[in-house]
Amino acid sequence: MSNQSPAIKGVDVQDQDGGLLPSKRKTSLQTFLVIVVFLSIATPAVITGGLLIRENYQRTIAHESQAAAGSYADLLQAGMTMPLWNVAPSLGEPLLDTVKIDPSVLSVIVQGADGETFLLYEKENLEPREESIEMVRQISFEGEKLGSVALRYSLKSARQRAAADSQLLLTIIIFQLIFSLGVVSYFLRQRVIKPLVALERAAVGIAGGDLKTAIPQLQADEFGGLSRQLEIMRGSLEQSFTTLEDRVNERTAELVELNGELQGTLDKLQQAQGNLVQSEKLAALGALVAGVAHELNTPLGNGLTVASSLYDATRNFTREMQAGITRAALDQYIADMEEGTHLVVASLERASELVSGFKQVAVDRTSAQQREFNLAEMLNETRMTLSPMFKHTPYQVRIDVPERVVLNSFPGPLGQVVTNLLNNALIHGFDGRDHGEIWISAEQVNILAEPGVRIVISDDGNGIPPENLGRIFDPFFTTKLGEGGNGLGMHIVHNIVTGVLGGTIQVNSALGEGTEFLLTIPLLAPVSPIEEEGKGD
Incomplete structure (x- = not known):
């Protein structure tokens, strides 16, 4: 017996060499671990990098721009003192030209103490909403206020420098993340995923029934310990499987032998059941013969008695003729002969009718052929055959069936069913009772839109105990075991x-209230195996 067994459901992917491949779950594990590690590295890096970029951006804009603008404002404050003192704008223009070299300087306004503009510079093509900061310095000399200088400084260049710095810093952070992810993925694959894949391949082979699958030898770490334990488990399983295989083979041989014995016993039981069923049929045929003898006894006995009387009367008439007969004696003889022959003919006709009826019943019982018959006539003939069973008992069988019910079915088997049910009532239903009645009624019904008849056979006998009600149709079930019952009568009926x-x-039955059997059969019986065999022959 091979060590291979059907592969476990869900692990059926094979490579080109026919080996089982691990399922896609390991890819999911690798992705999961990479995502976890990536998030562990990326989250702090993104947060700290974002804060750093934001701080650098704000510092570039706020501090550097304000520092540059403040330097220019201080320079102008110091350089415009002498021009304002001497009221000589030409002295301040060289300084103003120096300051406006910086493209971020948008405007410079130098005002005197009276508020009038002393010097003015405004950058050409100035955008109306360009973002800027304004620095104002008061100019004084020896405690005397000479005027003021106002400088507007653009933040556009500062923002561009801050954006460039931030982009450079973001690029560095992304590069660091990619490098870290690559390093982590490499070592994760080498030290975790690959050992897991190797162990999973081995586990799939073992799970598929190949207990000779080699367990990979891994490094001296946790996975190495796991591989060693798997090898121990594989060896134990292989040994146990070999032992189990031997035991299964032994047990299979025992079961085959036992099955042969059971089959032989079953064949014997089926043969015994067939013999008992045949005996049941022969018993029913014996009851039929007894019924024939009983019913024929009356008309034949009456005919024999009348014939004997006519014979004696004829002999007396012969003697009287030799001695001389009178007219009155002749008339009496003729009247006696007419009455006697009428009685003999009536008795013989009754016997002939009985023989015809019993012949039809016998043919139906022995041949089980399908034919058209009147239900009421068939039931009356069946009751007639059972008359010896009921003659010396206080029990009555009453039939109330419409004459119009005609079936195209099997009167023989149906008669056997009625016989078995009446016999069952006589033996079990009326056991220990001094009176009892059996009613047989019928009505036409529809069975799945097809015409049929429901025959009700009920009695007022002892009833059936509830614990036996569900078993009465089982073969060999009887409450009269050892008293002549074989338990096949109701089984044959069913x-x-x-x-x-x-x-x-x-x-339907209840203790002390009698039993009721309801037979629902179609008016046109289905083709039976007997009929099919007859047609085949």
């Missing part, structure tokens, strides 16, 4: 009704 007749049978 098989005939549901099989040959194509119907259903139900039972």
